[in-house]
Amino acid sequence: MNAAATSYPRNKIKILLLENISDAAVAEFEAGDYHEITRLGGALSEEQLIEAVKGVHLIGIRSKTQITRPVIEAADKLLAIGAFCIGVNQIDLAAATDNGVAVFNAPYSNTRSVAELVIGLCVMLIRKIADKNAAAHRGEWLKDAKGSYELRGKTLGIIGYGNIGSQVSNLAEAMGMHVVYYDIAIKLPLGNAKQVRELKELLAQSNIVTLHVPSDATTRNMINGNALRDMQPGAILINHSRGDVVDLVALRDAVSSGHISGAAVDVFPVEPEKNGDPFETVLQKLPNVILTPHIGGSTEEAQANIGLDVTAKLIKYLELGTSEGSHTVPPVSLPPQAGTHRILHIHQNIPGVLGEINSRLSARGINIVGQYLKTNDTIGYVILDMDSALSKEAFEILKDIKGTIKTRMIY
Secondary structure, X not given: OOHHHOOOOHHXXXXXXXXXOOHHHHHHHHHOOOOXXXXXXXXXXXXXXXXXXXXXXXXXXXXXXXXXXXXHHHOOOOOEEXXXXXXXXXXXXXHHHHOOOEEEOOOOOOHHXXXXXXXXXHHHHHOOHHHHHHHHHOXXXXXXXXXXXXXXXXXXXEEOOOHHHHHHHHHHHHOOOEEEEEOOOXXXXXXXOEXXXXXXXXXXXXXXXXXXXXXXXXXXXXXXXXXXXXXXXOEEEEEOOOOOXXXXXXXXXXXXXXXXXXXXXXXXXXXXXXXXXXXXXXOOOXXXXXXXXXXXXXXXXXXXXXXXXXXXHHHHHXXXXXXXXXXXXXXXXXXXXXXXXXXXXXXXXXXXXXXXXHHHXXXXXXXXXXXXXXXXXXXXXXXXXXXXXXXXXXXXXXXXXXXXXEEEEOO
16 A cells, blocks of 8 residues: 555654664654654653653553553544563553554564573573672682583473463573473473473472563562472572562572572563663672663564564554554454545444444445454454445544544545
8 A cells, every 4th residue: 555545644643762662663664654753762751751642643662661541541643552572561551442542562573582591591590600700800710610500401490481481492402401381371382391280390390490471460479488499499590571570589588598599680670761770679799690681682683573563563553454463452454445445443342333333334325345343341443444435424424433432544
């Protein structure tokens, strides 16, 4: 579809990108003739965002920016939010759903980056490289094999066997490790990995435990004092998932006592908003503990892939109404129909809306060439392709349907 075919001029689509989103994303937008782009290097506060989002059609963020209900309700023209990262917990999804705002992310684009880093950390921690490196920088020579081991033959316990966890599993087996995993769902293993039914069983078996779970009511502080005591003496813990799934005070105590011989933590319950801000954690200055500033997926390749993935979803939603991959608007995809105009209709999920749409359009002699409806618990989303001669009249009818949240003519 060319730029002239769209009902809303692309040069009037305003895009706000925060937190140093990849140049690849900007290049993709510009290749699609979207040039009204504002880029900011860091996150904004809620108060700043409420001002910044006025008149904006698309917002792109990463993990630091908090998109709250007041922000969404202040965004008078907002169509979609792109989370250029894996998670979407920084966005009020209920508010986005209520306001008919599509939310997209890139759940798979940085899996390799995280998986490679986790394997690297396994090697670093089991060999106590962090301590030896620090000593060398202090001018001390610690050439000692005591307490240093090979990964080969050791057991890696993976909590959360999703996209990242399963890639870690493959890489670990290539290193000669045994792999066990725990997940709330039954998952088919890759390679020779084995699923265990209880978290406690995994903790007891594993020399190294790595977490790859989302943040929700079932995972917060899942690795607490009791769970740490269930781990083998001298075991290692890696958390590159979410900051609130590990009790850091309990982990500090377990490392200090020697029960846990090492840890790597990349995510924290409270993180600085921008580079250069002060950072404190109870895990600082502990032996054989590697702390990193939420960089698990921060590689040039991952950021470029994320930029292309999310941008492609946003453009398809703008130009075709395709909502596959959205966390808020029900997933709908309808191929373009020649000689038609396309209208999108988002409405409250109440009985009779589709019937009213069809009956009112039929009463005015408006022929529907293609139609697709899908609902979730809160809203319904329908794409309609119709004869172009009466599309403006149809658009006005659809805006007046009971329960309408948002109506948009694409072309």
